[in-house]
Structure formats: C-alpha cells, structure tokens
Amino acid sequence: MEKKTLSAKLLASPHIVWSVLFIIAPLIMVAYYSFTNADGNFTLENIKALSDYKEVFLNSIWYGIVATLICLVIAYPTAYFIARSKARVQSTMIMLVMLPMWTSLIVRTYSIMSLIENTGIINSFIQKLGFEPIQMINTSGAVILGMVYDFLPFMILPIYSVLTKLDNKLVEAAHDLGADKITVLTKVVLPLSRSGILSGITMVFVPSVSTFYISQKLGGGNFALVGEIIEGQFVTSNNFNLGASLSLVLMVLILICMAVMNHFSGDEEESSGGLMP
Amino acid sequence: MKKDIIIDLKNIDVSYGENKILDNISLYIRDKEFITLLGPSGCGKTTTLRVIAGFTQPDCGDVIFNGKKINDLPPYKRQVNTIFQKYALFPHLNVFENIAFGLRLKKKSDKEIKERVAEMLELVNLKGFSKRNIDSLSGGQQQRVAIARALANDPKVLLLDEPLAALDLKLRKDMQVELKNIQQKLGITFIFVTHDQEEALSMSDTVVVMDNGVIQQIGTPQDIYNEPKNAFVADFIGESNILDGVMKEDFRARFSGHTFQCLDKGFGTGEAVDVVIRPEDIVVTTPDKGMISGTVTSVTFKGVHYEIIVDIRGFKWMIQSIHEQKVGDEIGLVIEPDSIHIMKKSIYSGKFGDYSSFSDEIDHLSDIEEEE
Numbered sequence A: 001m002e003k004k005t006l007s008a009k010l011l012a013s014p015h016i017v018w019s020v021l022f023i024i025a026p027l028i029m030v031a032y033y034s035f036t037n038a039d040g041n042f043t044l045e046n047i048k049a050l051s052d053y054k055e056v057f058l059n060s061i062w063y064g065i066v067a068t069l070i071c072l073v074i075a076y077p078t079a080y081f082i083a084r085s086k087a088r089v090q091s092t093m094i095m096l097v098m099l100p101m102w103t104s105l106i107v108r109t110y111s112i113m114s115l116i117e118n119t120g121i122i123n124s125f126i127q128k129l130g131f132e133p134i135q136m137i138n139t140s141g142a143v144i145l146g147m148v149y150d151f152l153p154f155m156i157l158p159i160y161s162v163l164t165k166l167d168n169k170l171v172e173a174a175h176d177l178g179a180d181k182i183t184v185l186t187k188v189v190l191p192l193s194r195s196g197i198l199s200g201i202t203m204v205f206v207p208s209v210s211t212f213y214i215s216q217k218l219g220g221g222n223f224a225l226v227g228e229i230i231e232g233q234f235v236t237s238n239n240f241n242l243g244a245s246l247s248l249v250l251m252v253l254i255l256i257c258m259a260v261m262n263h264f265s266g267d268e269e270e271s272s273g274g275l276m277p
Numbered sequence B: 001m002k003k004d005i006i007i008d009l010k011n012i013d014v015s016y017g018e019n020k021i022l023d024n025i026s027l028y029i030r031d032k033e034f035i036t037l038l039g040p041s042g043c044g045k046t047t048t049l050r051v052i053a054g055f056t057q058p059d060c061g062d063v064i065f066n067g068k069k070i071n072d073l074p075p076y077k078r079q080v081n082t083i084f085q086k087y088a089l090f091p092h093l094n095v096f097e098n099i100a101f102g103l104r105l106k107k108k109s110d111k112e113i114k115e116r117v118a119e120m121l122e123l124v125n126l127k128g129f130s131k132r133n134i135d136s137l138s139g140g141q142q143q144r145v146a147i148a149r150a151l152a153n154d155p156k157v158l159l160l161d162e163p164l165a166a167l168d169l170k171l172r173k174d175m176q177v178e179l180k181n182i183q184q185k186l187g188i189t190f191i192f193v194t195h196d197q198e199e200a201l202s203m204s205d206t207v208v209v210m211d212n213g214v215i216q217q218i219g220t221p222q223d224i225y226n227e228p229k230n231a232f233v234a235d236f237i238g239e240s241n242i243l244d245g246v247m248k249e250d251f252r253a254r255f256s257g258h259t260f261q262c263l264d265k266g267f268g269t270g271e272a273v274d275v276v277i278r279p280e281d282i283v284v285t286t287p288d289k290g291m292i293s294g295t296v297t298s299v300t301f302k303g304v305h306y307e308i309i310v311d312i313r314g315f316k317w318m319i320q321s322i323h324e325q326k327v328g329d330e331i332g333l334v335i336e337p338d339s340i341h342i343m344k345k346s347i348y349s350g351k352f353g354d355y356s357s358f359s360d361e362i363d364h365l366s367d368i369e370e371e372e
Ligand SMILES: Nc1ncnc2c1ncn2[C@@H]1O[C@H](COP(=O)(O)OP(=O)(O)OP(=O)(O)O)[C@@H](O)[C@H]1O
Pocket: B016, B021, B039, B040, B041, B042, B043, B044, B045, B046, B047, B048, B085, B195, B370
C-alpha cells in the first residue's frame, strides 16, 4: 500500500511542480501586485482605481457573450453535421477545422485584416464591381468577427467530440417512442451534448473576454477591451499593480460568469428532466 | 387473407453492400400472438425487427400493418414500440422521465402521465424507483425500465430484441414468466428475438427459425421440435442425431446398417434423406436385443439424465438416459417408429456431423462467441 501511494506521488510530482510553477505562483503574484503599490506597500488604491474601468469591463463581457453565442450557433450545426458524416469525411473535416489552429493567432488576425481593410481584398473587389468601399475594419463587427474566426474551432471540437460518442440507438429509441426529428434534437441530442456545449462556451468565452490582440488590430483602438488595458498597463504604462488588479478582477468576473452558466444549465436538467417546457 | 393478421412481411430483401442480410423474408404475424425470431448470431433477427419498426428500409418487398402498406411511414408514426438489444435508455433522464417520454410527446396531462407511469412501474415490479438515475440501476432493472417505457405508449405491437440476453439464468427465467404474463394480460402482439432455443420454445406461440437471412421454418414450438424441416433446424433446436439415410419405401427407412419402421411417407423409393433422432427418444438395452449396437465412448452426468455417447459404425450417437452406462461397454439401441423423423436433403445436409468432437467445453466456447 505504502509503496503504491509513494509511487503514485512520484508519478504525480511533475504535475504538481508544473502546477505550482505555472499556475499557483503567477496567481499569487497577481494577487500580490494587486494589493501593493510601486514600493511594495499594502494598498487598496489599485482596486479603487478600477471604478474608472467599469465600462471597459462591461464592454468586454458583452463582446465575449456575443462572440460566444455566434460561435455556438455556427458550431453546433457544423459539429452535428460532421459527427453524422462517414468516418473518412469526418476526419477530413476535423482536419479542416483544426488547420487554422496550427497557425498563430497573430497570423490569423492579420489575414482577417487583409480581407476587410479599407484597401483589403473584399473592398478592392467591391470597388472593381463599381461600388463604394464599405468600412469594415475598426468597427465592433470586425472585433466580433475576429473573435468568432479565431475561437470557433474551440467551440466545434468539444461539441463534435460529445456528438460522436452519442449512441445512435438513443436517437432511434426516441423516434420509436414517437419523437419527430426536431423533438429528438431538443429532447435527446441537445441535452446529451450539454457537456460539450459547456466546455465549448468556456473555451470561447474566456479568451474572447481577455483578448487584446484582436481588438487592437481589428478594432483600431476604438473599442477598448479590458485585455487591451491590461496589456497597456504592463507594456506601456509600466503600472504592474493596476494591471494586476485589472487581471484579478477579470478572472473573478469570468469565474462568476462560468458559475452562473453552469448553475443555470445544471438546474434545467434537475427540475424538469429536460422534457417539460 | 385472414382478418386477424396485424403485420405482414412480403418478400423482404435487405442488403448492405454486397451482403444479402435478409433474403426474401415472408412472414405474417397474428394479432396478440407471441412470435419469436430464433437463429444464430448475425442471421438477421435484429434487421427483421428494424424493418418492422421502420429503421431499415427494405430493398424490395412490402411491410403491411393492419392491411396498410407502411414501407414509407417513418418510425415515429408506427404503432410499434421496440425494446432495444442494449435497452437504449436515456441517460440524462431518470426512471420516471424515461417511462414518461412517449406520453409527454403525446401531450398527455401531468396527472395522466403520473398515473400511467405508476401503473407501468407496478407492472414491471419497480415501484419506488421513479426518481432513480438510469446509471444506478442493475441490468435487470434497466431491462424492466425499457419494458415499461415501451409499454407505456400502449403499442399494438412490441418488438423485443434479445431483452433477456444480459441477465443471469435465474433472473432470466423469472423475466420470461413475467414477460409472458404481461403479454397475456395486456393482449399485445410480441415479436421476440432470441438466440436461445429453450427460451423460444417455452415462451412462444409461433417460432420462426432463421439462418443466414433466410427463414428456415415457421411453426409452433412443438412442430419445430418434432418436425424440423431440415438439418439446420434439427441441430439448432435441441440435441439431435442427424444421420444419412435412404427411404426403402413408405414407412421404411434404412440407416446405420439397419432398416427401421417409421411414420414418414411420400419420399421417392431409394431417395437419400436426413434422419433425425432425438437423444431422449432412444431406448438403451443389451446388444442382442438392440436394433443396432455399439460401444459407449463417454458418459456425462447431467442431473436429470446421463449423456451417453455411443460409437455405432463410426457414427457417434448421443443418448440421454436415466440409467448409467460404463465407458467401453457394448449396448444396444431400440428406436421406435414415432421417434424417427425423416427430412428431405437440404443445403445443410452433412454440415452437422455426429457427436465425435462434442464436449461441454466447445459448446461453452461457442456460446460465448455468440454473445459477443
Ligand atoms: N448497418 C449495417 N451495415 C452493414 N452490415 C450490417 C449492418 N447492420 C447489420 N449488418 C450485418 O447484418 C447481419 C445481420 O445482422 P443482425 O443485427 O440482424 O443480426 P442478429 O441476428 O440480430 O444477430 P445477433 O444475435 O448477434 O444480434 C450481420 O452480419 C451484420 O454484420
């Protein structure tokens, strides 16, 4: 017994070291900076200063929510369609979904820029056809587009993976009991893919809320998101303490959002069994 | 056509790619009948049920329900409910909601649903289980939830795909009785699938024996057992000694070096036939009194009887007898005319040899293979 637990500990130790080094320690540092001033003395100034950024926070969360919902609406049918196709088609399509993830976020964002710039590919095409160019870059739509484009695979993949595991016999059983196609989707397939939807939402919402790169490049600085402000504090203003407190609050806000979402989706299942309207 | 026929399959073919899975299946099922599809693994039993339920479209042939062709009717519009081979209960719903699934779709009132579910739970002996999670149930309990879920919809026909395969012997026997009771109580047509011949014989009004996508024989359990149509049916249902024989004339068959009196007629003079003799129908006596005789090669105690293998002219016979014999002894066999069943030669002739390679172990192994 003893030997086993010891070896188990040894096996787990790289993981523990890793967690302490790269997860716990940074968190402690963030907390430390949040509550100290430049001289290292305890202060609440950084936290108080946050009230100036209320709008930025709300804005970021709003953008995150919109981008996440759009991703969900696009990703679910896509994932469903992929999961229902033949095995060979599936692997090709999953490759296509993952392909953009192999290039860096920066490259992907630049590629969107080159598409929607005022002198970009789309506008030059429109002009060739004899129309006025359309302002696309530096709009809120461009920022959302960037988020959706960059993070869509993170929504598709987890949903796809639960859908492929879904036993087709359950679908048949529902049909057998009198459910038409739409009812099967709402009463069986959707509830059973909940875990995939939840992890998809998390994986899109979190980076969307905290991104700075996308809003910088595609929003032209017109749509200050909290990620941008944080980056500014660390890189330009050199105010680590304010940057840290902004990060801390962002983390807390994200956690609250996730908790609220988990709570509601969990509740739904318990109270009605997913069947009652 | 008779009035009480509820389902009529006419010349159904189903293929997957090159493989013909169902080959010209024709079968009618009477209202309130307990009919069993019996056959080895992969013979097309599940596929037949899927054709009836509407999950598989036949390549050709008609599915007729209550006199109407329903080939194009989608599964959710058919008055048929299925108990799937692996139950297929909804893991995200509790026992109550699983059983209520069909009722909710029919927009029944809450009160009605509650009553109906309670009634079903009582029927399958699961009172007090309504709040339980599906994952927390044993195999037998899940089985019964699946039955309740299907019956709650008040189907005209219930399709049961090896519903008892996952249960242990004791529970299986109990459930056999329960299912039969439910069927008689509710007056529903049961189409039951199994590869267990004993189950088929003991539960059914009609047995359909299938092999390789072809119906080999349809009949009452007694017919199937006593008058098998070919060597496959004889071998699959119960134990049998299947010998090569020749009809000398009506009522006289020659096999194993002896000419026996029998009750069969209508074969050509000198026609080669397959002869079936059930092990329990053979009377053991001394060599001088026997019609044929041979040496005992093995004796196994089976509880009710001894299973005795006797070598007669190189053919190993199986005999079930309540008297013990000794290995190496000479014994004689007496076979009465009504114990002999003559069959026409078929593609299965000669495929089922004697009991020379027979041992419990091999029997057991093939059982396991079947279940996988
Ligand atoms: N979707 C499918 N695609 C290809 N072949 C299939 C498909 N479904 C069934 N088959 C084949 O059809 C044959 C009959 O299958 P079926 O499920 O009807 O057998 P079964 O009699 O129910 O067997 P078991 O007792 O093992 O359940 C098998 O050889 C099976 O491999």
